[in-house]
Amino acid sequence: MIPALLFMLGIGAVCGIVLSLSSKVFYVYEDPRIAQVENNLAGANCGGCGYAGCSAAAQAVVSGIEPPSVCVISGKEGVEEVAKIMGVDAGSAESPLSYNMCEGGFRADDKYYYMGISSCKAMAVVFGGKRVCGVGCIGLGDCVKACQFDAVKLGPNGYPVVDDDKCVGCGACQQACPKDIIEVKTLSEKLMKFNQEHDPLAPCAQTCPAEINIPRYINQLKEGKYKEAVQTIRMRNPLPLACGRVCPHPCEDECRRGIEDEAVSINQLKRFVADFEMNSGSRIPIKCAPDTGKKIAVVGGGPSGLSCAFFLRRIGHQVDIFEAMPKLGGMLRYGIPEYRLPKKVLDWEIQGILDLGIKSFCYVKLGADFGLGSLMASGYNAVFLGVGAWEDYSLGIDGENLIGCFTGIDFLQRISSGEKISLGKTAAVVGGGNTAVDCARTLLRLGLDKVYMVYRRTRKEMPANEVEIVASEEEGIDFVFLAAPTKVIGDDSDNVTHLEYLKMELGEPDASGRRRPEPIEGSETMLDVDMVISAIGQSPDASFKEQDPHPRMTELELTRWNTVDNDPATMQASIPYIFTAGDAATGPSLVVDAIGGGRRAARSIDLFLKGKPVEPLKDSLQNKRIRESIFTKVDGIKKSARAKMPELPVEQRLDSMAEVDLVLPEDVAHKEAERCLNCCRICYNPDTDFPMAKAN
Amino acid sequence: MGDLFVLAISCIFINNILLAQFLGNCPFLGTSKKMETAVGMAMAVVFVLVMAGIITWIVDVYLLKALNVEYLRTVSFILVIASLVQFVEMFLKKSIPGLYAGLGIFLPLITTNCAVMGVCLINIKEEYTFVQATVSSFAYAVGFGLALILFAGVRERINLARVPKPLQDTSIGLVTAGIIALTFMSFKGMV
Numbered sequence: 001m002i003p004a005l006l007f008m009l010g011i012g013a014v015c016g017i018v019l020s021l022s023s024k025v026f027y028v029y030e031d032p033r034i035a036q037v038e039n040n041l042a043g044a045n046c047g048g049c050g051y052a053g054c055s056a057a058a059q060a061v062v063s064g065i066e067p068p069s070v071c072v073i074s075g076k077e078g079v080e081e082v083a084k085i086m087g088v089d090a091g092s093a094e095s096p097l098s099y100n101m102c103e104g105g106f107r108a109d110d111k112y113y114y115m116g117i118s119s120c121k122a123m124a125v126v127f128g129g130k131r132v133c134g135v136g137c138i139g140l141g142d143c144v145k146a147c148q149f150d151a152v153k154l155g156p157n158g159y160p161v162v163d164d165d166k167c168v169g170c171g172a173c174q175q176a177c178p179k180d181i182i183e184v185k186t187l188s189e190k191l192m193k194f195n196q197e198h199d200p201l202a203p204c205a206q207t208c209p210a211e212i213n214i215p216r217y218i219n220q221l222k223e224g225k226y227k228e229a230v231q232t233i234r235m236r237n238p239l240p241l242a243c244g245r246v247c248p249h250p251c252e253d254e255c256r257r258g259i260e261d262e263a264v265s266i267n268q269l270k271r272f273v274a275d276f277e278m279n280s281g282s283r284i285p286i287k288c289a290p291d292t293g294k295k296i297a298v299v300g301g302g303p304s305g306l307s308c309a310f311f312l313r314r315i316g317h318q319v320d321i322f323e324a325m326p327k328l329g330g331m332l333r334y335g336i337p338e339y340r341l342p343k344k345v346l347d348w349e350i351q352g353i354l355d356l357g358i359k360s361f362c363y364v365k366l367g368a369d370f371g372l373g374s375l376m377a378s379g380y381n382a383v384f385l386g387v388g389a390w391e392d393y394s395l396g397i398d399g400e401n402l403i404g405c406f407t408g409i410d411f412l413q414r415i416s417s418g419e420k421i422s423l424g425k426t427a428a429v430v431g432g433g434n435t436a437v438d439c440a441r442t443l444l445r446l447g448l449d450k451v452y453m454v455y456r457r458t459r460k461e462m463p464a465n466e467v468e469i470v471a472s473e474e475e476g477i478d479f480v481f482l483a484a485p486t487k488v489i490g491d492d493s494d495n496v497t498h499l500e501y502l503k504m505e506l507g508e509p510d511a512s513g514r515r516r517p518e519p520i521e522g523s524e525t526m527l528d529v530d531m532v533i534s535a536i537g538q539s540p541d542a543s544f545k546e547q548d549p550h551p552r553m554t555e556l557e558l559t560r561w562n563t564v565d566n567d568p569a570t571m572q573a574s575i576p577y578i579f580t581a582g583d584a585a586t587g588p589s590l591v592v593d594a595i596g597g598g599r600r601a602a603r604s605i606d607l608f609l610k611g612k613p614v615e616p617l618k619d620s621l622q623n624k625r626i627r628e629s630i631f632t633k634v635d636g637i638k639k640s641a642r643a644k645m646p647e648l649p650v651e652q653r654l655d656s657m658a659e660v661d662l663v664l665p666e667d668v669a670h671k672e673a674e675r676c677l678n679c680c681r682i683c684y685n686p687d688t689d690f691p692m693a694k695a696n
Numbered sequence: 697m698g699d700l701f702v703l704a705i706s707c708i709f710i711n712n713i714l715l716a717q718f719l720g721n722c723p724f725l726g727t728s729k730k731m732e733t734a735v736g737m738a739m740a741v742v743f744v745l746v747m748a749g750i751i752t753w754i755v756d757v758y759l760l761k762a763l764n765v766e767y768l769r770t771v772s773f774i775l776v777i778a779s780l781v782q783f784v785e786m787f788l789k790k791s792i793p794g795l796y797a798g799l800g801i802f803l804p805l806i807t808t809n810c811a812v813m814g815v816c817l818i819n820i821k822e823e824y825t826f827v828q829a830t831v832s833s834f835a836y837a838v839g840f841g842l843a844l845i846l847f848a849g850v851r852e853r854i855n856l857a858r859v860p861k862p863l864q865d866t867s868i869g870l871v872t873a874g875i876i877a878l879t880f881m882s883f884k885g886m887v
Contacts, residue, residue: 015779026790
């Protein structure tokens, strides 16, 4: 008895001494706050935050790697408690939400009859699922089973529907999905999402340079959810009013209905919902992510600058816009005439962007009024260069400087600014692009008797938008095709009297695929005009490079077209903190290209500010198409006429600058939306009165 | 040397601690749902069992037997193993944080694992020498890890199979464990 007691006492003492000594020797200081923080996390060890368990997450919070809002489950109180322990501001955390990408569901055909167990994971093992679509939803609801919060339901169309109110963004559904159908993303991540090769995208959404989810907003319009439709557009395009009016809609060229029938009038529908918002009298609130404390200078308030500023602001950065002209808008304001895009509409749209908390400084020009040095000294972390392409090419012929000669953009800008210009009676506009057409139609509205458009190729080769050409024909503009100006002739007091041109004929196709015009010897002809406007293209005005005294500016590389050299996938220029897009980077191009470029630059700027490598997106679909989604034949379409855009009658147009193109009436817009096949990558809705629709 | 090899084989396969002796069933069922966890647990068991085997053998020979208090074996082993695990945990945390991060959460789980206790008692009952005891501890632990990892693999597969409702999860787990145990029976008579 006694020896046993003594033995146990002894062995116990040894163990105790060893342990107490070792806890002294091997003591590791652990912040007491870790335990406190851990007590305020949900304790579910769900891994939604990306850490292995709550204690690891608590450690990350205390070491400052993660914000107090790291826990995806704990509510507002939990976050506030943690913030109190850490002594920091709780901040309005950006909670991620689950989001479904697939629009196909049951629509996609089956490859085989599946008899296995009801699990997406199991089915995905067998030839990647039974549906013909390689990326689409399998539809057995692994995400529904994975969700602990009852937020995901399998919708009636065979793909999951997420209840945003219940979703906590833990990411369980995304992990459960063997495809990439359900994605848990924060608002910032969704705003900075770019089309990728494995995405379920309709051909129109792949083609849109701004990458708008077109089928989704048309479907929302169809359901009468105009607000949601505008919000869908604003995820990708901050200027739906302007784009709805001036976009030449490349998306419609790829419309699947267009293969068998007339394409859906996508842009008109965009304009319809955008106009609905403007006319409703109230602005739809635009959500922004919490402030990040980073400052970016956007140089140039045109479409690319506005787009970049808008997206940077929405992901939480502070943005200031610097604009050389008296007002924001760039080419939208000064290059596009009032009758195509009324200034009132543009002002309303730009105000909405500025209301997000973006400051703008007008009448300040890069190089002249400020430079890289002053921007850096003012604490801007990055610079976006969207200075546009404002310098007109000259014709390079004699007499170009006579009184009555103008250049395209300069002319339009002076008219838009309200400058009084002494006009003649007859004018010749040289060029075949949109600027030329805009000049000609503007001149007509300014009261000229006769306006000629002088173009060296034929109507078929004109780069201007088809609708613009048609409108100018209706308005009575005289086209002089196959004509190359050779000389401007003036009288004794240097006023223009004639334009001499050489007749041309079309030869072999050149590098651009258009047939090269070749002059016919001795065919000089005179055109009796007192005004000549040359609108044969523009390049960026790169004078800021010489004017800016900052030595770093010499590192900025330009291309031989005077555009700022950048990596087209990241928009980063040769100086790492300068990003550029729009006409300044691409040369004269579409508004929608500038908008897409501005957003792409915003992504790179965001990466740059976060100290991450500015790398191109993997599998990016930029300017590419998913081959399997481009059809040559589409079954299930009954021909139906495309909605005709209402226009101001020609008689009423020429007396004023009133807007020519009008918005679709509501019933017509709905009918047009019905024509949309709501395509996804390979599936679509056949027309309802088509026999094959009933079979499904 | 040959004897030690035979001993190791018999400990890993024939007398597998989990499937033949049915010791340590709680972690066997608890940590076998995911391969990742199973591997972590297996590593931790190898680590702790070898140390426990060595320490308890020393305690038994130089304390219990020397002082003639063998009847205190079980209670003193519990005390020694528990202290040892605590000590190891503290040591790893300070000196080898990488290893601690990998094994950390499993170490406290093993403190009262009957497989550990069982192997220590078997070592004494079979009257192994020090070397034999070390080899057998290591081999039993490897056998434990082998069975656990095999089982985790099977269970991950079961997740993809259609299982009748009353048999789901632990029930089917136990049935499967039984079948695996049957297959291990076939090693009997090999040595």
